[in-house]
Structures are given as structure tokens and as C-alpha cells.
Amino acid sequence: MSNSAEATNVVSAAKPFGLQLGAVGYAIANLAVIQFGSFVVWRIFVDPQVGMFKFYPQPFGAYLFWAILAIVFIGFNCGMYGFSSLSQPIGGIVATVATLVIGFAVPMLLIFGYGALDPAFSAKGYAGHGAAGLIVLIGFYGFGVVANSMDGWPWTDAGLKQPMSGIAQLFTGFFLTFIGYIVLIYPNMASWTAPDRVMMSLPTAIGWFYSVITVWLTTVLILDLWPYSMFRTRAGRAMAAFFGNIILGTGLYFILLALLKNVLIPADAVAKIGPAINLWPAQLGVWIVNVLLFWALCCGNTPTTLGPAANRAARFVITWGVGIAAFVVYMKWFAVSVLHEAEIVPGFGGDPLTWVDLLNLVLLIFVVYFGSYGLVKKSS
Template identity: 40%
Template sequence: MTATLSPSSTSAPPKRSPSWAVFGLANLAVVTAVALATWYLLADPQISPWNFYPLPFNAALFWAILFVVFIGFNCEFAGFDRLSQPTRGIAILGTTAVFAVAVTWVLANGLGRLFPDFAADRADGLGYFAGALFVLFGFGTWVMAVLNWKHWPWTALGLRQSLVGLCEIAFIAVPTLALYLVLGLPSVSLSATDPLMSVDTVLGWFYSIVVSVILTGQTLDNWPWRIFGGERNPRAVVLASTVGNVVLGTAIYFVMVPLVEILVGSVATTELGDAIHQFPAQLGVCWAFWMIFWANAFGNRPTRFGDGRNLLLRAALTFGLAVVTFLVYYRFAAEHILHEPVVAGDLRGNALGFLDWLVLWTLLYVVGFQSFGLRRWAPSVAGS
């Protein structure tokens, strides 16, 4: 007969799984540090040795994010996934930078020679902005095809990556270009006399649709659109999500306008005038950042409760963080950290610049580099 001892007295305690919160916060620290360092190098109006702020910096930034959408969302990093880290991340970073700079330059200095709307020497950098405005519509259409449509119909046809992504990019380009030509370009064109919407309304309204796409497709796990058919009837989900995101996005826009008026204050609202209608996009990009970051760095917690509670908590948490971020950015960071100029009242900066810069570095580091250097802290158990 042998004696057995209590495991607690003879063996080391089991190792605890790293905390998802610690992993997420570590990613946030890295993304913020890299974003600030590169901001000071490339964009800061006082510190950067170049004069890229706000344009063409923002234009190249928007094209960079769209390129990551193409290779990461639509094509699921096909080709890049054969590389090990950090080579994979470096390749994604390098190709993204080349694409963004090349497209920005070609539109302004190539197409701009033929069409003055896109000219690099247009006042206030509006030539760069006119070209980059296309990206706004791409954020809605190409991202919706992935998050809400789940790559339908290409996966249903038996296609695989990278053919799925390439077909998606090519076919979705048609409605995206149509939206840009009907709504976007006329709002900034030198020749347009009666656009359907002002550029401020276009920005605020369509970015609200982008918020709806990310909210429903990622934060809410494609709810409520999935209840219209799920995998059994993907066509119904595609139709429901397309119409539903326009309706929900429009509702978000009309809720956001009075909300941002409260957040920025009456003095700034009066000075902004009609420009207040773009501020749903300014708050929206704060929400988009947190929804993207929360899903990729914090594992889209919580996941341990029932669906309804999980989804409600995610939406509420990310929106709350968005409001706080909006206030911190406009009331403190834009002036004291990023050195951006006054836009109205005591407001400084443009959240569509630095917050999108944070979005880009989230996609590059957390997704592209797969949190290189932090993986040992990644939690092994998803439930929380």
C-alpha cells in the first residue's frame, strides 16, 4: 500500500491562462505607441519634418486601410499566410504603404492633370480628398460583403481564396463606384452645381452606414440579419443586411447628430454650422476603432453569457469607449498631444485622421503581425 499526498503540497500549482484583458491592454499600448511615433514622424503639424497634414496624409491613410480590407478581409491574407512572423507582417506593412502612396500620387498627379477635381494643387488639398472620398463607400460595400454576406455567393460556388477575394473586389467595385459618382464626387467637384448631398452630410450619413456594418457584422455576430436565413438561406441574409444597414445606418446618423451637438457644445455647434452633419462620422470612427480593436485584441468579449446579453454588453461597452475617446480626443489629445489646429470654438483636429490612423495600426499590428511579441500572453481559453 502506498501513500498519496495532496497535489497541492507536492506539485506546483497549475499555470493560470494569461488574462484576455492583459493581452488586450498590451496590444492597445503597442498600437498607441506606434501610432503616436509615426504620427510625429509623418503628420504632426509642429513636429513632423514634412508638410503632409492633413492632406495628402489622410488620403494615403484611407487608401491604406482599404488595401488592408482587400488583402485581409476579402482575400483573407491569401499568399501572405504562407509567411512566418515577422516576415508576414513586414510584407503586409510594405505592400500597404506602397499601394497607399502610389494610388494617392497617381490620382493627384496623373488623373489630376486631366480632371482638376483631383489635382494635387487644388486649394486646401481637396484634390487629394476628392480621390480618397471613394474609400468611404468602399468601407461600406467591401466590408459588408465579408462581415454580413460572408463572401456570398463566391463560397457557395465552391471558389477558394484568393479567387473568392478577387471576385469580390471586382464585382463590388461596380456599386461602390456608382455610389461614389452619384453621391461622393458631386459633393466635392468643381463643376457640380446641385449635388444630392453636401460633402458633410455624405460623410456623416454614409459613415453611419459603415458603423452599422461593423456593429452588426462583427460586434453583434451578424445579428439581426442572420435570423432571416443564416446558412440555410444566404440570399435572404444578403438582402436583409444590405437594406437593413442602410436603414440602421440612417437611424444612427439621425441619433448621432443631436448627440454630437451635446458633446461638442453649443458654441462649437454654432461655429461649425452645416459642418456639424459630418460629426456623426467623427464619433462613428471612434466607435469603429473600438469595435475593431475589441474584436481582434480583446476577443470580442463577453462570450460566456447568452447571445442577447453578450451582444448588448459588447455594443454598450464599445459605444461607451467611443464617447469617452471622442471627448478625450477633442478636449485634450488633439491640442496637447497631436498639435492639431482649431476647427471651431475650442475644438481641434479631425478624428477621421488620427482615429483612422489607430484603426490602420490595429489592422497592421494586431491582425497583420498577429500581435508579434505578445503572443505568449494570449489567453488560451476564449470564454469570458
């Protein structure tokens, strides 16, 4: 074999599998796969009018939310340990199967096991599905913030490596999630409580805590962990991030609530929603979070060539602007006309938490588990 032929074979073998795309094409292709995959799942399992099974909003929601939390366990706390050593698409398939097993097994144990003892988790009327799903609201932050904003502290400083670091993070996340759920969520559903005996109403707890999540992912995904990065030690950054997200999230909750009441939601819809309007920062926040994830994972977190402050400001304006615009398009057209969700008032309707978390699930599976298999971003 000639040297030129050998060189050709080496180049051919080294060439990654998939469609070779520039940065813009790569992002668009990822978006198309995520939207198409999510829509197929919606049409089969969820769509309340034409779906094959019509599992809307429950029991689909509980299993959907737990599948997302399973991705946090596998992909972030445990760093894909054991799965990353497998070639694609086998690694992605095995990780997805593990995620679906966890996503179904845990809520089923809670609902059909523990639910026999506690009416709050009973399968009757899908009450338990709601209670189990809300664990994920707290757990998404409780487990996720340990993995990224806190960089695995204190276990990383103790010298732990995977898989022990991941196991330690899971124990920490469980503790944080348990405390948050018992304090914020469970008293609103337990049979022994009353409205005047809870820290905050369930809609307020959901809306406020999702505002904390929105701040957390904004800082860690597009702001380079700023302002917490100003702390020099890992412990300082970890503690500043954990409590800073809560403080800033509280301020964001009131900002989003005012924006929703006075700008984004029609007055007649605000009146019809009533006190449940306090939940709606979560409905807007989940769209912002979806764009944050997509921008960081599929768009290279552009821009990256400006100064640090300018990079962060540009990313913030782009992602939050697109997230708010997506919320408006969804509520005023897509939810009712395409997904067949119910109107709240004429020309305005839908429940973003279900559809957008489905987008987030498909996005994380395709990008984190499969590495956007079949799509290759050309190096600049």
C-alpha cells in the first residue's frame, strides 16, 4: 500500500461520524432533532386531543420530571461514570435506559408503595403523581447545584474521585432535597396541615423556588459563575452560590411576577388564574431555563470573543430575550393550536412546565448522553 493510500485511510478512520456542520448549522440541527423528538413523544403519549394515550398532565408529568432528575444523577453528579467509556450510540442508549428505569421506578415506589401509607402520595386522583413530581422541583436544585455551582464541594476538596465523589454528592443532594421538600412542599399536601400552618402556599413555593433555579442556571451556564466566581476558594464560591441563588432568586421572583401580571399575561387571564398567578414565574422561568441549556450546550455559549463582562451581558440579553419571546409565542399560539392544550382565555393558554420540561429531557438525552450523535460541529 502506498504512503498516500495509508494517509487517506488514516484520515478516513479519524473522521468523526455524522453530518459535518458549521456552528450555526450545528445549533439549528440540534434544535430540529430536539423539537422533532419532543413532538413525537407528545403526539404519542401526551396530546390531550389526538395523542394515542393522552397521559396529560398526569401520570406523564411525574415520570417526565423524575427522568430529568435521573439525568442530573447520571450526567452531572456521577459525571457519566461507567457510561462515558462506552462507544456511541451504545453509551447513550444504555444511559437512556437507566434514566427511564429510574424515572419510572422511583415515583412508582412512592405512589404505589409509600402512597398506601400516606394519602398525600396516593394514586387516587393522581394526587401522588403531583406530590412525587414536586420532589423534582426541589431536587433539581438540591442535586444539581452540588455538581456544578459548588463543584462537588466539600467532597472534591476531600480528594474524592468518581464514583465515590458522585455517591457523596447524591447523599448531599438527598439531604438538601429532603429538607427543602419537607419545609416548602409537603405541608401543603399533608392531611394533618392547614393553609395557615404552611410557610408559603404551594403556588408561591413553586414560583419562588423555580426563580431560584432560574438564577442558578443563569449564573452557572452563561455568566461563568459570576458573581460567585469573585470568591477565591472553592468553599467560598460554593457557599456564595448556594445562598446567593436563593437571595437573588427571591428578588427575581417578584420581578417576574410583576412582568407576568402587567405585561405578558392578559388582564382577563390574570383574573381567571387568581391566586395561582404566584406559580407563574415557574411557567416563564422554565422557558428561560430551556434557552439557557440550549445556548450553553448547543450554541457554544457564544459570544466568547468579547471581554468577560461583554460576553456575559450579551449572553444574558440573548438567552433571556429569546426565553421570554418563546413564552409569549407558546402561550398565544403554540400551546393551544399545535399541542392542543386548554385555553385559559381566548387567545391565551397552555401549561409550559409539561411541554418545556419534555424539551429539556430530550435536549439533555440527545446532547449529554448521545453527544449529539450524528451531528459534528466543524472546528473553527
